Amino acid sequence: MSAMTVKATLTVPLLDLKAQYADIQAEMDQAVHRVLESTRFIGGPEVSGLEDEVARYSRCAHGIGCASGTDALLLSLRVLEVGPGDEVITSAFSFFASAGVVANVGARPVFVDVDPRNYNLDPHRLEAAITPMTKAVIAVHLFGQCCDLNAIQAICEKHQVWLIEDAAQAIGSEWEGRRAGAVGDLGCFSFFPSKNLGAAGDGGMVTTQSATLAERVRLLREHGSNPKYYHSIVGTNSRLDALQAAILRVKLRHLDRWSEGRARNATLYDRLFEGARLGRPYRDPRGRHIYNQYVIRVPRRDSLRQHLSDRGIGTEIYYPLPLHLQQCFATLGYQPGYLPQAEAAAQEVLALPIYPELTEEQIRYVAATVRDFTDAT
Ligand SMILES: Cc1ncc(COP(=O)(O)O)c(C=O)c1O
Numbered sequence: 062m063s064a065m066t067v068k069a070t071l072t073v074p075l076l077d078l079k080a081q082y083a084d085i086q087a088e089m090d091q092a093v094h095r096v097l098e099s100t101r102f103i104g105g106p107e108v109s110g111l112e113d114e115v116a117r118y119s120r121c122a123h124g125i126g127c128a129s130g131t132d133a134l135l136l137s138l139r140v141l142e143v144g145p146g147d148e149v150i151t152s153a154f155s156f157f158a159s160a161g162v163v164a165n166v167g168a169r170p171v172f173v174d175v176d177p178r179n180y181n182l183d184p185h186r187l188e189a190a191i192t193p194m195t196k197a198v199i200a201v202h203l204f205g206q207c208c209d210l211n212a213i214q215a216i217c218e219k220h221q222v223w224l225i226e227d228a229a230q231a232i233g234s235e236w237e238g239r240r241a242g243a244v245g246d247l248g249c250f251s252f253f254p255s256k257n258l259g260a261a262g263d264g265g266m267v268t269t270q271s272a273t274l275a276e277r278v279r280l281l282r283e284h285g286s287n288p289k290y291y292h293s294i295v296g297t298n299s300r301l302d303a304l305q306a307a308i309l310r311v312k313l314r315h316l317d318r319w320s321e322g323r324a325r326n327a328t329l330y331d332r333l334f335e336g337a338r339l340g341r342p343y344r345d346p347r348g349r350h351i352y353n354q355y356v357i358r359v360p361r362r363d364s365l366r367q368h369l370s371d372r373g374i375g376t377e378i379y380y381p382l383p384l385h386l387q388q389c390f391a392t393l394g395y396q397p398g399y400l401p402q403a404e405a406a407a408q409e410v411l412a413l414p415i416y417p418e419l420t421e422e423q424i425r426y427v428a429a430t431v432r433d434f435t436d437a438t
Pocket of ligand 1: 130131132156158159201250251252263264265
């Protein structure tokens with residue numbers, strides 16, 4: 062059937078934030094009004110309240126709000142004094158920020174291939190990438206599932222390199238009982254609207270168990286000033302604003318319910334895809350997966366994506382080109398074929414709608430439409 066003749070019976074967007082807003086509108090509106098009436102737009106009790114609550118939720122001693130997940134990573138590298146001459150190891154298969162921040166502080170990103178089951182940095186390949194120049198590892202918890210944090214932490218400790226967790230997609234996820242952001246020296250969160258805990262704009266947070274590192278992050282995000290107008294170091298302005306903090310505090314109260322809803326939807330998809338000719342997402346029994354994304358794997362991915370789009374179903378490709386092959390990193394000398402797992406994943410992955418407000422009818426419709434395609438090809 063051609064695209065023109067297909068009539069979708071249902072539409073299923075990749076993400077429906079209107080459904081989320083409808084669920085909690087009264088609380089959200091109240092929180093926004095509270096800030097507007099207080100006129101405390103920068104800092105203040107909403108920001109410090111959220112910092113405490115996210116830290117507690119993530120089982121960390123400290124949380125420091127900042128302007129975005131990218132800034133959380135950038136501030137972390139700056140706090141650890143990573144700069145020219147240093148190497149930072151990260152996953153070849155992630156959102157650009159996981160590596161862009163390394164280049165932005167003047168250091169060299171070093172890419173490691175991923176475990177094809179969960180698309181996270183493969184700990185078995187990590188040690189071989191460490192050199193005397195390695196200063197830190199940025200371990201990305203992709204799609205809402207933690208890396209093997211025990212193995213990665215042990216390697217970092219053995220070689221005395223810093224461990225930064227890029228937990229942008231993984232708030233509340235766990236590895237053997239430890240929460241994302243609580244294991245590394247620093248944890249980095251994003252509150253981009255599509256995250257499980259998403260703001261009404263940009264926002265981010267750094268978490269740490271170390272009072273010293275926390276103090277340095279705080280200093281850097283406020284132009285290095287303490288007391289006000291006296292600058293011991295050069296920092297930047299990377300504040301989380303009070304409106305976003307107030308919204309996030311409301312949403313944090315619902316986060317577990319939403320993450321459980323995502324996991325429930327994933328279980329239903331898993332069942333509906335039993336026996337299908339596609340790769341289902343792997344759920345590691347050692348962890349808690351919060352399903353920021355539900356990502357399947359199919360050889361004719363782009364045709365499947367078109368098939369779904371023609372039938373009213375939104376999908377996304379996270380990510381179509383691995384980081385080591387991005388044009389901006391050409392001078393690093395990576396060639397196609399160097400990191401085959403990341404390269405194969407980039408060709409085959411497809412994220413399906415997984416948000417918690419999906420109805421069972423919508424999930425069954427998405428799964429049946431996927432299977433119409435995969436069973437026939
Ligand atoms: C893995 C990962 N790292 C970092 C970021 C950067 O976060 P932000 O968009 O808030 O700057 C994101 C968010 O998109 C992400 O998914």
